[in-house]
Amino acid sequence: MSNDLSNEQKETLIINNSSQLPESSGFQTGPAKYEVVRLLGRGGFASVYLVKNLDLDRLEAIKILSGDLMDSEVLERFVKEAKISANFNHQNIITIYEVRREGDWDAFIVPNKIKERHREPFTYFTMSYVEGRTAAQLIKKEGCLSTKRVLKIAIGATKALERLFTGISNPKTL
Known part of the structure; x- marks a missing residue:
């Protein structure tokens, strides 16, 4: 089974706000900051997706904590993982860009199937995307x-x- 999303799965809802920038500005005009491209991997702890950062026009990865694991101990370990990684700058360590404890889908262009898998509020961190295999x-x-x-x-x-x-x-x- 391919991790690429089908056209049907790419159905999205984009909400534009009233204070739009001109299209020529190069910045995202609505609240969406990321567009989900495809699933990279899923484990018992979290799912990782390839996303496009619409403001910076680059590929990143997002790790979303599984909703059924939202107890305080798991949540703290997840956030601690992001904080530890964020404090190191090394070519062999993934760079962490952002951590959110109570994220919502307003910042994403995302298929409904993923929204159903990760109910709001959800915890996530974005990080550098490295092509290749583990x-x-x-x-x-x-x-x-x-x-x-x-x-x-x-x-x-x-x-x-x-x-x-x-x-x-x-x-x-x-």
Whole structure:
């Protein structure tokens, strides 16, 4: 099954506000800031979608906490994940742009099917979108990876962990 949304699923409701900018401004004229492009992945904890940031004209990812997990402990862990990631600037760590605890669909152009899956208010964070596959997806698709490829992945992960745990990126200071 493809993660791409069908034309039927792309039915959207766009509400324009009365204080519109001229179309030539390059900014979104209604309240919508993001357009959902497709589902990237779903787990027991959250769903991740590819979205287009309409103001900045770039692709981002949005991670939305599953609605049935909205107890305070899970919510705090979810927000903590975003805050920890947001405090690091490293090529091997996803950049967090925005966190919302009580989000609503007014900021999105989104299919009704997704609205039904994630009822308002919902908690989400937006982050940089990185094309490609995860290590788990690579192994599932290709089987055993070459030593060179495994080392490349491991070195990138090690550099990210080093940055997270020590804040040091210079081997001379370790």
